[in-house]
Amino acid sequence: MKKVLIGIDYNPRSEKVAIEGHKLAKQLGAEVCLIHVMADVSYYGVNYPSFMGFETQSEMQVDLNVIAELREVAKKYIARAAEHLNDPTVTTHMAEGTTSGAILDYAEKWGADMIVLGTHSHSVLEKVIMGTTAGRILEKSKIPVHFIPVKN
Template sequence: MKKILIGIGESKFAEHATEYGFELAHKLQAEVGLIHVIEPAVGVPMGPVDSTMGMSYDNTMDIVTPELMNIEQEVSKKVLQKFADKYGDDFKVTRFTEYGDTADAILECSKQFGADMIVLGTHSRTGIDRFIMGSVAEHVVRHSDVPVLVVPTKEG
């Protein structure tokens, strides 16, 4: 294990996984990649009410403006910097900001980085919460070409 990719975000779940990932990298003397994914904003329906579907989605408001993208990039840069500063003192840390579906972006970045392992946090949702929210970790585990370490954090 020479390269470990750690998925980060702005939650306690990501914080716990990041700490764990850096501890593992330290023990293995591995290089670290940090990835922060910005998911695209969903357009707001602006069309007339449609009797079959309730709304018309033909005309959506374009909310992905250059200003919004700049703000998202700055936030991502700060999040990456925060984790690199907090845990990456003696590591070579490569930082990635990706756009799109979180799970797919992590998988693609893993290939680009040449990761030998991916470390992700999870919020340990079960039942209907997991069904509704989906599971980035589960998608990554199912589709990754390299081992994935999922670090659970129970709420509460």
């Protein structure tokens, strides 16, 4: 194992995932990258024609500055998380899109040997209807996935 990609989100339990994932990577002598994925917010600024009685021209005018601010907040979050690990060799990556797809894409691009994720407790019904990010990554990953259990 030479490269370990650790996925974190805004859930406070991500601290445990980052710390435990970092510890595991260091025991393996691996390089560490923290990844945070922001939902694709750019589509909110698109002016679609009216549909189903909804006037997107007036209702969906999202200030593009807000989108830029959200990106900056996410970048600061991931940088601060890396600083918290007190290891200057830790790198970061901020992505946009679907969480599972963005993590899998970056894992391949970066050449990760393992993905570390937290597993949040979701209800059985939620898992059946929507699935989980961790489940989608596990299903499609070509590399080992290590889960850190975090309870809600």
